[in-house]
Amino acid sequence: MSGTTATDPDPDPDPAEALRTAAADGVDFDGLEATRHDDGFHLAVPDASYDDLSASAFLDATRGHEAYVENWFFWHQHAPQDDASWAFLRWIERPDDPVPERCERLADGTTREWGQLLVEARTDEGGQRRYDLRHVDDADADVATLSVHTDPTDARRIRKTDGNGRYRPLSTAPTLARGWIFDDLDPTALVRAVEGFYPATIQNWHRERAGDLDVAHWHETISRQTGIYGVVQTWDRGEGHDHVNWVAEACCADSQCLKRREWEYDEETPLNVPGGDGVFPCREPCSLVIATARRWTRMEAEQARTYEFDLTPSEKAQIEAIIDAVADGRTDEIREADTSDGANRYRARYLRAKRFDDAGNLCGVPTENDEAE
Ligand code: SF4
Secondary structure, eight states, rough: OOOOOOOOOSSOOOOOHHHHTTTTOOEEEEEEEEEETTTTHHHEEEEEEEEEOHHHHHHHTTTTTTTHHHHHHHIISSSSOOOOHHHHHHHHHOOOOOOHHHHHHHHEEEEEEETTTEEEEEOOSEEEEEEEEEEEEGGTGGGGEEEOOTTTTTTHHHTBTTTTSOOOOTTTTSSEEEEEEEEEOHHHHHHHHHHHHHHHHHHHHHHHHHHHOOOOHHHHHHHHOGGGGGGGGGGGSGGHHHHHHHHHHHHHHTTTOSSSEOOOTTBOOSSSSSSOOSSSEEESOOOOHHHHHHHHHHHHSOOOOOOOOOOOOOHHHHHHHHHHHHHOGGGGGOOOTTTTTTTHHHHHHHHHHHOTTTTTOTOOOOOGGGGOO
């Protein structure tokens, strides 16, 4: 950030007077320049410039350029001054556009998506920035139909369960419940609410923009695991690290997680599945992925066997359709009446009735597991 830093002994100083004070150190921000020289003050905006101003003439000259002065004042006196929050709030407003254009947009309300969150920034009647935060799918919902929150700490509670009340183990899974709004937040409260939904995303996004994201790749992360998690190290044995590719494809795809995976197998060895298109990065395998990999380690240690099943072509295709439907989370969408869909419940029950024996073996073929040998 450029210009002065926030030193705010007066809780609500006049913006023009605050600018005059800051001019002693020099201000150059979003097209506004203010400096103090031996001959007086200098003030400039893109279409006007004033020199050798007395202290009172400086205040007079700011009239007509309030948009620039108030914009500078907000970013240096009211906005949170830590770099990540500051950059995030600026990003919401698309700061590359000229200040007057941005002011007009803010008067109407301007929006940005952050995962499944929709942030709306606007200026109130007093010219102060205020923020609304809601689920992106509730963009057009009447506020009267939403539960209204003003305490940003509520975000953490909302993120814990999905729309059906089920626990969400991954805060960035695209399963955030709808039906709520954080209304009329100040800038600090907005940042806290966003971090309540998606912890550390603003910090990591900012670090990445600054070229400073410290990525911990799979091998490095797994090598740190000790005790019960040490078993995951067996995954490093896979041919071409196939197991790691498969777990990334299963858990980290955009359909499962809104973070953009930046970690790879190691610094020199990229995985062969896409990292996703999320706004904010993932800097290391998360605890869900590690715990999941651990659970699957036992299965991955098994050797493949040859089984022989008698299935019609439609039955084979049906088994594939069932696996697809479960993997894509579509089972709830398949209508009971749609018995042509392989994953339809009645069709699945028919297949089970026809092809399972009383012990639940497909085509009566017993499962050979390692313990049986
Ligand atoms: S490791 Fe994968 S699932 Fe976990 S937060 Fe990162 S991208 Fe999401």
